[in-house]
Amino acid sequence: MQAEVIVGYKTYIDLIEPGLLIGKEIISTGMTKELVRSQTAIDRACQGKDTAVVSSGDAGIYGMSGLVLELLAEQGLMGELEVEVIPGISALSAAAALLGAPLMHDFAVISLSDLMVPWEMIRQRVEAVARADFVLVIYNPRSKKRDWQLEEVRELIQRYRGDHILVGIVRNAMRQGQSVEIVALSDLDVTGIDMLSIVVVGNSRTRLIGEKMVTPRGYLEKYAVRIL
Numbered sequence: 001m002q003a004e005v006i007v008g009y010k011t012y013i014d015l016i017e018p019g020l021l022i023g024k025e026i027i028s029t030g031m032t033k034e035l036v037r038s039q040t041a042i043d044r045a046c047q048g049k050d051t052a053v054v055s056s057g058d059a060g061i062y063g064m065s066g067l068v069l070e071l072l073a074e075q076g077l078m079g080e081l082e083v084e085v086i087p088g089i090s091a092l093s094a095a096a097a098l099l100g101a102p103l104m105h106d107f108a109v110i111s112l113s114d115l116m117v118p119w120e121m122i123r124q125r126v127e128a129v130a131r132a133d134f135v136l137v138i139y140n141p142r143s144k145k146r147d148w149q150l151e152e153v154r155e156l157i158q159r160y161r162g163d164h165i166l167v168g169i170v171r172n173a174m175r176q177g178q179s180v181e182i183v184a185l186s187d188l189d190v191t192g193i194d195m196l197s198i199v200v201v202g203n204s205r206t207r208l209i210g211e212k213m214v215t216p217r218g219y220l221e222k223y224a225v226r227i228l
Contacts, residue, residue, distance in 0.1 A: 006024050
């Protein structure tokens with residue numbers, strides 16, 4: 001890692017191989033300090049230091065890249081600093097791979113965190129996705145304070161899709177302590193789900209193939225493939 005300064009949420013900094021951090025300035029903060037982290041990174045970059053802002057997964061998917069770019073624009077620094085957004089493996093991609101192939105067809109991604117978006121708007125989006133039969137990927141499904149939203153989401157989906165829709169739950173995807181489970185919507189135990197979990201709700205065609213959760217793209221029907 002060539003960066004001189006590493007800025008990030010403490011939990012994500014702790015996931016970095018320690019050897020990569022030797023000799024670097026490490027700046028970490030807790031939750032809800034995104035503005036502080038982003039501005040600190042900009043300040044260090046303005047001082048001529050090669051600075052990296054660390055997000056989990058992909059920095060452009062519920063990560064920090066958008067906020068950094070917004071702040072640069074607000075301060076008239078776009079074009080003054082060289083910015084590179086480096087793609088990563090998002091939690092939804094990691095979770096999907098562990099489950100099988102549930103995202104082979106159209107899907108939507110919704111965070112249940114209402115820190116930035118009012119719950120009523122989140123609820124409307126969930127209902128629209130359920131009605132349109134998209135596969136639904138849920139980020140931030142349940143926290144200690146927000147312990148009721150996921151149950152309401154379950155009830156919304158049941159209304160449009162019934163009880164037997166498949167749901168995949170992946171916790172700590174590709175990390176230590178990883179767990180993977182596939183259940184019917186009616187058997188979903190929300191009490192075991194937390195902020196380290198990704199929930200993937202299948203559409204009406206999602207099914208189990210062996211032990212894998214698969215949403216068919218439609219190739220077999222399109223090309224009339226016959227299995228003899």
